[in-house]
Amino acid sequence: MQIAVVGAGALGLFYGALLQRSGEDVHFLLRRDYNAISSQGLKVFSTFGDFSLPKVHAYRAPQEIGTVDLVLVGLKTFANSSYEELIGPLVGEHTQILTLQNGLGNEEALAMLFKEERIIGGVAFLCANRGVSGEVHHMGPSRIVLGELKQCDRSRLDRLTAMFTRAGVECRATDDLRRNRWEKLVWNIPFNGLCALLLQPVTSLLAQPATRSLVREIMVEVISAANAQQLSKPISNAFVDSMMEFTDRMGEYRPSMQIDREEGRQLEITAIFKIPLEYGQRQGVRMPRIEMLSTLLEQAVG
Amino acid sequence: MQIAVVGAGALGLFYGALLQRSGEDVHFLLRRDYNAISSQGLKVFSTFGDFSLPKVHAYRAPQEIGTVDLVLVGLKTFANSSYEELIGPLVGEHTQILTLQNGLGNEEALAMLFKEERIIGGVAFLCANRGVSGEVHHMGPSRIVLGELKQCDRSRLDRLTAMFTRAGVECRATDDLRRNRWEKLVWNIPFNGLCALLLQPVTSLLAQPATRSLVREIMVEVISAANAQQLSKPISNAFVDSMMEFTDRMGEYRPSMQIDREEGRQLEITAIFKIPLEYGQRQGVRMPRIEMLSTLLEQAVG
The missing domain is CATH 3.40.50.720 (NAD(P)-binding Rossmann-like Domain)
Known part of the structure; x- marks a missing residue:
């Protein structure tokens, strides 16, 4: 081909x-x-x-x-x-x-x-x-x-x-491509966002109970917005556990958005944050932590 | 004396x-x-x-x-x-x-x-x-x-x-000393927290609609926790407007927590974030944005 x-x-x-x-x-x-x-x-x-x-x-x-x-x-x-x-x-x-x-x-x-x-x-x-x-x-x-x-x-x-x-x-x-896209956002939104904001790899977030909780809370927000989109079947909250376990096995990984920020490139804020927030809002789902993370990221990179 | x-x-x-x-x-x-x-x-x-x-x-x-x-x-x-x-x-x-x-x-x-x-x-x-x-x-x-x-x-x-x-x-x-303490937190929590996290003065936060909204949302969270504390009279949401106007007149001010972080000192996270969060929680008031800000600050300073 x-x-x-x-x-x-x-x-x-x-x-x-x-x-x-x-x-x-x-x-x-x-x-x-x-x-x-x-x-x-x-x-x-x-x-x-x-x-x-x-x-x-x-x-x-x-x-x-x-x-x-x-x-x-x-x-x-x-x-x-x-x-x-x-x-x-x-x-x-x-x-x-x-x-x-x-x-x-x-x-x-x-x-x-x-x-x-x-x-x-x-x-x-x-x-x-x-x-x-x-x-x-x-x-x-x-x-x-x-x-x-x-x-x-x-x-x-x-x-x-x-x-x-x-x-x-x-x-x-x-x-159901959309369901898979939302599933990936369950990982991408917390880890790309928090690692890029704090300039710390996933391991640093996983090392502290407070940041682990925050990651999980953000994942739950993504799932609630996803499940308002008429997917073929809902994403269960157990998916949070599997994403955490998956990340615990990753080691000292820096998500792409962290690397983008460290190397002075633009961040993928629209595709990873703004559009999902808008899809959520259209269905009446508020995601306060994700809104805040998106705002902080934009403000951090000016 | x-x-x-x-x-x-x-x-x-x-x-x-x-x-x-x-x-x-x-x-x-x-x-x-x-x-x-x-x-x-x-x-x-x-x-x-x-x-x-x-x-x-x-x-x-x-x-x-x-x-x-x-x-x-x-x-x-x-x-x-x-x-x-x-x-x-x-x-x-x-x-x-x-x-x-x-x-x-x-x-x-x-x-x-x-x-x-x-x-x-x-x-x-x-x-x-x-x-x-x-x-x-x-x-x-x-x-x-x-x-x-x-x-x-x-x-x-x-x-x-x-x-x-x-x-x-x-x-x-x-x-009612407690009421006055909470009123001050309405300013201190968003501005000390966000300026210290982003290493930006109050003017930078006030310059963007998204960060202005975030500041206001955080202030509303503080007020909801304050008003669950049996104060002599509740703090009205109009107090948010007066705090925003007060800050708009401040100019390029760096709150003490920002200066503390810039100069490598410890941050007053317990008194300004942790204890208020605990007082809120005891009354069943969740403050998701303030919890997140506190977690991010602690993680940022390690």
């Missing part, structure tokens, strides 16, 4: 590299890493085993790539205003667009620009960071749950699932 | 200086500023007019002072475990102890060590910071509301009120 990776941060580089290794025809749209990757290829340091791709198709502009079968979108959500410019030239008659971005609202924003039927969402559970140019570090799981924005052809989900599985990624399809 | 000032930070130095200037016999127990003040005296830079006290009674130990008529306590509340050591030697048969400290629980803690009848609380509305050793800067009001812990002799409140008034301090007595 001919694949273009748009937004080649840790997530785009990691999945793109796995797909290329398994035989897919992958093309990377790059900015920061263009020089390093086009001359020396891409190195992946992974808990699943390190590997190198000495030759990588690297580009600076989407026009150089042309139309593809699949666009894999890994952009930071604050760059979503570049969708048209970066993705438009890649889209032909049968092109599918898979966004693996964080938070809510990405599939809907893509559907505004391209056909709703093209849009597939993927919820990625991935611990990965970029290292120096041309390197990506993968520390944890890499699981992806795929779902269509508008349910029209479940068989294409099966084909994509098979492709990711061949590449070594634990992948499954879902009929 | 023979007065000992214990805890000569900005507050203790400022009120002590005014009292000495008006003719009271003031003795300062000093640590950081001892050398500067005992040799060169004390300089006050105040919006009410600057003045100097070339000669100041300065001491390093309370035993050197001996018993006095009035102990004025301006200690940071995290030093309350030093009450016995610092105040004990100053207390004779008729000594009164006036605490002008922040937050809740100080009168009660003093009453555990000394006689309940000695204890007077004062709620100070003061904008003042210490400068270099031997200097204090006063930028705003200096108002004090005085009340007895156990109502036994209202006339002594009148005498203290008259004394502060002679010294140039707007001062009045109250029959």
Whole structure:
């Protein structure tokens, strides 16, 4: 399958590299890493085993790539205003667009620009960071749950699932993408938010009873908003326990939003906080701690 | 009146200086500023007019002072475990102890060590910071509301009120000290907490609609806890407006807790957050935003 990776941060580089290794025809749209990757290829340091791709198709502009079968979108959500410019030239008659971005609202924003039927969402559970140019570090799981924005052809989900599985990624399809997006927010909202605000890794939050309670209370707020969205089935409060256990096993992990703040980048506040808050509010669900966290983050980064 | 000032930070130095200037016999127990003040005296830079006290009674130990008529306590509340050591030697048969400290629980803690009848609380509305050793800067009001812990002799409140008034301090007595303490918390909890967490002055919080709303929501939480404490009359929600207007007139003010954090000192989290939260909880009042702010502050300073 001919694949273009748009937004080649840790997530785009990691999945793109796995797909290329398994035989897919992958093309990377790059900015920061263009020089390093086009001359020396891409190195992946992974808990699943390190590997190198000495030759990588690297580009600076989407026009150089042309139309593809699949666009894999890994952009930071604050760059979503570049969708048209970066993705438009890649889209032909049968092109599918898979966004693996964080938070809510990405599939809907893509559907505004391209056909709703093209849009597939993927919820990625991935611990990965970029290292120096041309390197990506993968520390944890890499699981992806795929779902269509508008349910029209479940068989294409099966084909994509098979492709990711061949590449070594634990992948499954879902009929309720929104539920999976909200499930991921149960983790992302407290940990990305608090770690970015305090500039402390997850381990520091997990080490204190008071911050553990706060994390759990925030998770319960997310779940109450999620369950007001007419999901196929509600998220149970027991999900909080499984997320805490999952995080207790993670070690000294710094969530992407903490790294973004530490490195002076913009934060994904709209996709991870503002849009979920709005979805909650529309259903009359207040999330006082999440509102406060969102406000504090925005104020902290000015 | 023979007065000992214990805890000569900005507050203790400022009120002590005014009292000495008006003719009271003031003795300062000093640590950081001892050398500067005992040799060169004390300089006050105040919006009410600057003045100097070339000669100041300065001491390093309370035993050197001996018993006095009035102990004025301006200690940071995290030093309350030093009450016995610092105040004990100053207390004779008729000594009164006036605490002008922040937050809740100080009168009660003093009453555990000394006689309940000695204890007077004062709620100070003061904008003042210490400068270099031997200097204090006063930028705003200096108002004090005085009340007895156990109502036994209202006339002594009148005498203290008259004394502060002679010294140039707007001062009045109250029959409901607790209500005044809670009123001050309506300001202290949001502004001390948020400014210390974000390391931003009050003006930065007032400049954004989202942080203004957060401040107001926190104030409403304080008021709901206050009004569950059987006060003589409830604090109305209109008090929020008057506190916002008061703060809008303050300019680029950094609350004491922000300065404490910036200068690496301990924060008054117990007196300003933990004890009020506990008083609220005892009456079944949850304060989610204040709990969260307290947790974040503790986590931020480690």
